[in-house]
Amino acid sequence: MNEKQFTQTCIVCSKPSAEGIRIWNQFVCVSCERDIVKTEVEDAKYNFYIERMKKIWLDQIS
Secondary structure, three states: OOOOOOOEEOOOOOOEEOOEEEEOOEEEEHHHHHHHHHOOOOOOOHHHHHHHHHHHHHHHHO
16 A cells, blocks of 8 residues: 655755755754754854744734
């Protein structure tokens, strides 16, 4: 029996994925979650991730 996996669009990379986490009704794929966790403050990607996480917060309070 084939089970159809439900995919969601990641708030960070905008790619569809079946695996990840939900933060206040927003989806973050496993790949982005791992990148966010291991990104150092000095890394060029840090500000990008901060802005994407800020979108989750702003969507929640609006």
